[in-house]
Amino acid sequence: MPTHPLAAPLLAGQRRALARAITLIESTRPDHEAEAQALLAELGPHAGGAVRIGLTGVPGVGKSTFIEALGLWLAERGHRVAVLAVDPSSVRTGGSIMGDKTRMPGLSVHPGAFIRPSPSGGTLGGVARRTREAMTLCEAAGYDVVLVETVGVGQSETQVAGMTDLFVLLTLPNAGDELQGIKRGIMELCDLAVVNKADTDPRAANRAQSQLTAALSLLTPHGAEWRPRALQLSALNGQGIEAFWEAVQEFRGTVDLPARRRTQTAGWFDELLREAVWKTFVQGRSQVLGQRRSEVLAGQLTPVQAVRALLDLPLDRPEPRPR
C-alpha cells in the first residue's frame, strides 16, 4: 500500500502535518475524500491512545476557561492536549465558535497543545464525522488527551458522547435554576457534572452539587458500570482541576473502555450506513415522498399502503426480511 506523504511527519508529531491532514479530511472535493480515507486507514492502527473527553454546557458556563485551565494543567505535566469542537451551526456561518486565541490565550500558544475549531460538515456523517476523523489524526500524532467541545446545537451532545470515553456537563452554581435549561437527555449522557465558577458563590455551588448528585442518581440504573458524580471547580483559580483529573483516571480504571469504543465504532458504522442507504433511496424521490406523506396525513392511504407503494412492494406478497 502506498504511504501518504503526510503520514510520516504526522506520526512524528509534527503539528503542521496534523493541521494539513485535518484540512484534507475537511475538504469536500471528491478526490480529496478518497485520499483522506486512505490516509485515515493508514493511520488508524496508530490511533486510540488518548483519553477522549466530551464537554458540553450552555453559553456563559465557562467552557473556554475550563479547557484553558485543564489543558494548561495537563500540558505542564507533560501531556499533549488536543481540543476539537463539534458545532453544527458553524456549517451555516462557516466559521468557528470564536477565535481560539481569544478563548484560550495560554493553551493556543502552548507547544504541547493543538486547538482546532469546528470542521465544516455537510457530507455523509456531517460535522460529527469530521470531528471523529480529526480525533483519529490527533491520536496518531501522539496527543494523549483529546477534548471534544460542543455548543449543544441539535444532536451534537449525543454525537460527542458517542465518540468520547467520558462525557462532562459543565454547569453554574445556580444549577437548580439552570437545570431546567439543560436539554432533555443531556443528564443521561453525562459521566461527570462539574459546577464551574464555584468560587463565585460557594453556598450556591454546594447546593448545585447536591442537586446534580440527586438528579444523576435518579437517572442512573442499578448495576451501572459507573455512577456519574458531580464535582465543584473554579477554572479561574485552578481549584478542583486536580480532583477532576483524578475522577477521569478513576473512570478509566472502572469502565471497560475497549468494549465501549468497539460499541461506539460499530454504532457509528451502522449509523453512517443507514444514512447512506436512506439518502440513496430518497435521491430523486422527494416529490413522490412528499405526495405519499400528504396522502397519509389526509387519511387517504394507510402508512403501510404508502410504504408498500413507495418501495414497489405489492401488498399481497410478503415484505423482504433480513435473513
Place this chain on the structure above:
Amino acid sequence: MPTHPLAAPLLAGQRRALARAITLIESTRPDHEAEAQALLAELGPHAGGAVRIGLTGVPGVGKSTFIEALGLWLAERGHRVAVLAVDPSSVRTGGSIMGDKTRMPGLSVHPGAFIRPSPSGGTLGGVARRTREAMTLCEAAGYDVVLVETVGVGQSETQVAGMTDLFVLLTLPNAGDELQGIKRGIMELCDLAVVNKADTDPRAANRAQSQLTAALSLLTPHGAEWRPRALQLSALNGQGIEAFWEAVQEFRGTVDLPARRRTQTAGWFDELLREAVWKTFVQGRSQVLGQRRSEVLAGQLTPVQAVRALLDLPLDRPEPRPR
C-alpha cells in the same frame, strides 16, 4: 371502492365485528394484509375520536387494578373504554400478558368495555403497528377512551408514547427507591406520574409524589406546552381516580392534540418507510455486511470506506444527496 363486509357492523359498534377486524389485522397471511389495509383505509376517516392514554409501570405496580378501576369508573359514566397492550415479549411466548378475566374481572365483562391482549407482531412495524391499527379500529367502533398498556420491554414505552395523546407512568409509594429501577428516558416521556397504592403508606406516597414532582420539573424544558405532574391514587379503593380524569381533561384542554397527532403520524410513516428501505437493502446482504463491519472494527477499513463499498459508491465521486 368496494366496502369491506366488516365495515358497517364495526361502525355500528358491534364488538364481534371489531374483534374479527383485529384478528384480520393481526394475520400474517399476505392476502389478509392487503384486505386489512383496505379496511383500515376505509375506516380511517371514522377514527380519531378517542382520548388515547398510554400507560407503563414495572410489574407489581398495579397496572391491571388501575385499568380496572379507571375503566369501570368511566364506563359507569357512559364512556366506552377499549384496552390494548403492547408487549413485544408476547411475540416470543405467543400469548398475552395474563388472562384478562383474571386481571380485570369487572371490566372484562362490562358491556361498555373492550379488552384485547397484545396482538402478535413480527412484520413491518412489529407489535406497535398492530396496536396502532387496533386503536384505529376501536375508535371507528365508537370507543371514546383507549388505554394502551405496555410492560416496558425494549422500545415499547417510546412506541406507546408515540401513538397516544398522554403518557402515564405508574409507580409505587417507595418511588424514591423505585425510580432507579425506571428505565432511562421514561420520565421524559411521561405527562402524568401516578403514585398507585397510596393508601398502603400515605407518608411514603407523599414523599414519592414530591420526588416525582422534582424529577419531572428537572426534566421539563422551559416553555413546554404541558408541565408534567405527579398524582396520588389508590386503584383499590377508587381514591384519586376522579382527580386523575380531571388532569386528563386539563391536559386535553392545554395541548394542541391535532398537531401532536399529525406529528405522530408523520413520524410513524417516516419510521416505517426507513425500516422498509433498510430491510430491503439488508436482504441477502447479511454476510457481506458482517464482513465489512468486522473489517471496520479491526481497523482495516474506515467506516466511510466500508459504507461506500457496500453501496457501490466510488470514493472519487460525490455521494448522492437529497434534492
